Amino acid sequence: MRLTEHPILEFQRGKKITFSFDGREIEAYEGETIAAALHAAGIRILSRTKSGRARGLFCAIGKCSSCLVTVDGIPNVKACVTLVREGMDVRSQRGPGQIDPHFRPRTAGPPLEQEAEVAIVGAGPAGLSAAKTLLEHGIRPLLFDENPHPGGQLIKQTHKFFGSRAERAGTRGVAIAQELIAEVRGEVELFSGSQVLGIYEDEGRVLAVSQGGRLLLIRARYLVVATGAEERFLLFPGNDLPGVYGAGAIQTLMNVYGIKPGERALMVGAGNVGLIVAYQLLQAGVEVVALVEAAPTIGGYHVHAAKIRRLGVPILTRHTVARALGEERVEGAVIARVDERFQPLPGTEEELSVDLICLAVGLTPSTRLSEVAGAKVAYVPELGGRVPLHDETMETTVPGLYVAGDCAGIGEASTAMLEGRIAALSALERLGRKLRDERQAAQRELGELRSGPFGERPRRGKEKLLSLMKEVALG
Ligand SMILES: Cc1cc2nc3c(=O)[nH]c(=O)nc-3n(C[C@H](O)[C@H](O)[C@H](O)COP(=O)(O)OP(=O)(O)OC[C@H]3O[C@@H](n4cnc5c(N)ncnc54)[C@H](O)[C@@H]3O)c2cc1C
Ligand code: FES
Missing domain, CATH: 3.50.50.60 (FAD/NAD(P)-binding domain)
Known part of the structure; x- marks a missing residue:
């Protein structure tokens, strides 16, 4: 969903255009990336691994290769840093992309x-x-x-x-x-x-x-x-599902392209990035169900923590995300208390209904x-x-x-x-x-x-x- 109102930002959108994704017509604005336009249209699965696991946006700045698509016959194009063009033919991939043997690229000439x-x-x-x-x-x-x-x-x-x-x-x-x-x-x-x-x-x-x-x-x-x-990654079952994003990707979607990344979020990490992005999610109208932090104390500035607490977000220290739920995309998360070695403690698990998990666990x-x-x-x-x-x-x-x-x-x-x-x-x-x-x-x-x-x-x-x-x- 595209945001129309924001307490700080005004979104200046370019000319309306259309392109296709796996044969479906998608509306977009000039100046948006392929990934941003697909998110605005509610599409989270951009491609699949060879074995069929769904893949979606993770970093949104061209660094992780989780968003590869085939554009006008050219495979392995990063959807998160490639701008949409009128009439573009975008296709999801399964595993490493293949070039169609009949494909004739437009010659780019010598370097x-x-x-x-x-x-x-x-x-x-x-x-x-x-x-x-x-x-x-x-x-x-x-x-x-x-x-x-x-x-x-x-x-x-x-x-x-x-x-x-x-x-x-x-x-x-x-x-x-x-x-x-x-x-x-x-x-x-x-x-x-x-x-x-x-x-x-x-x-x-x-x-x-x-x-x-x-x-x-x-x-x-x-x-x-x-x-x-x-962005750093975190190990937990389901961490590759579309809907698990780095904090920077969430910011790119919301604050650069004015796209609401989900409805209910779990934030992981209470450093400054986690605290600030949790606040920005609230500004974009996303409910932040909880913020979990494995350390015993909050790492970021307390002024940022106080702001989100005042808005009703519980900050749970000594807690982590134990797993993401869902088959094709995030449909929930299980959080748990951790011991001194940051391992989840059995019997402390709690299930949260969220459609996005945001990782702010360092750079x-x-x-x-x-x-x-x-x-x-x-x-x-x-x-x-x-x-x-x-x-x-x-x-x-x-x-x-x-x-x-x-x-x-x-x-x-x-x-x-x-x-x-x-x-x-x-x-x-x-x-x-x-x-x-x-x-x-x-x-x-x-x-x-x-x-x-x-x-x-x-x-x-x-x-x-x-x-x-x-x-x-x-x-
Ligand atoms: C949520 C958040 C809050 C923050 N708050 C503050 C704050 O309050 N105060 C503060 O001082 N700092 C803050 N920071 C930190 C600050 O934003 C960064 O330290 C700063 O942006 C780093 O600048 P940089 O130029 O080194 O890197 P970046 O800003 O990351 O820029 C690097 C650029 O390099 C480009 N690039 C990378 N690889 C290639 C390549 N191969 N070819 C071409 N281009 C490439 C990228 O596209 C990118 O544009 C915050 C960061 C975050 C995430
Ligand atoms: S490279 Fe596009 S999401 Fe990371």
Whole structure:
């Protein structure tokens, strides 16, 4: 169902169009993804595994491959990041998609080649801040993002941000995204809906980019990878049913496309993301039946917890989701108390009538691209998992390859913007600009941001990384 009213957002929908899904005519609006339009039409099953298990949306940002469909004869297209077009023929798949032997693709021609001093992957706060810094110093970077709309995680954050005043705390995430985009619009060459597939060396650094069926080959001297994070999964029976979503997917459906994701929700995880998304579900008219948290205490800010409690949502600590119920999609959930080892306690189970289960159990850095480029990574739990080694200038073990934001360790938008700025200043120094003082000032600001109690964990994580980086430098 499409939302028409929302306490904060106004949904500007594009021209009405139609496309078909497995032969059924579906109404959609230009600017929506295939997955969003299908959800609005009440369709949750996008494809099936080889053995016939139903598959639906999970991450909604192109990171998990749970939404693969065949579009106009081309298999394995991600429905969550592909925009609908008038007359498009979309088909569900069973297992890995097959190309019809009679299928003749529209020829895309030879790869398009382009050169740049600096290329940036990811147009979230880190990538946009890097782009802005480069522009301030006369460099026009190429900026790639696989999602159809730039802004990264910010485009779905309706709450006023915590963090640093200097980095726009107190402003809603959606508004920060608009400000950041406006600062670079028209100046930076932005390629939306363009996934960077790989980075390799061929007489210099080359990025292979897939854009609407075309291959772009980009030669760039310096590269800032700002690919963000992906959602963690949780093990429980039925966790693959359509109707089990990552918190970010729920936000994308509700806050980007104005689509109500369900009627009755179970939220799993009482960190800030779980608490905030539970509130946003209530704002979209979804009943949040309960919020379960395996730890003995709430992890997020108590102000967010108090808000949803006031609206009647029970927050059950020392509880988890034991299983999802349903054959083809979520029709209920069983929750249970857990012991000290987070195992469900027999006899404490309770059945809830819900049609959606939202997992907000943490994020892990998206390191694939930097790893493909040869950057060394290390497992640092304080930073969310595997992280590319990097120094204070954000340079990885691959010279000229910088990382910034959540892909360099899970943090916040404020720290992502500062890291993007530092990475860009470091690349500019390599290009001969005298910017050491400016870079060091940004590094000090970042240190101050992480000096509070909530910055302690990432601060420890970054210290570990720096010492690992020094070991690598010493050989
Ligand atoms: C519910 C919630 C609430 C939050 N609240 C706050 C808050 O109040 N204050 C705060 O400071 N922070 C908050 N955050 C955190 C903040 O949103 C993130 O830390 C920040 O967005 C990270 O920025 P980023 O640029 O590193 O990554 P992202 O914002 O994730 O952007 C990464 C971009 O890279 C693109 N990308 C990835 N891979 C590729 C590829 N191969 N090719 C092309 N493009 C690619 C993605 O499409 C995406 O647009 C919140 C997060 C959530 C989920
Ligand atoms: S890749 Fe589309 S839902 Fe994850």
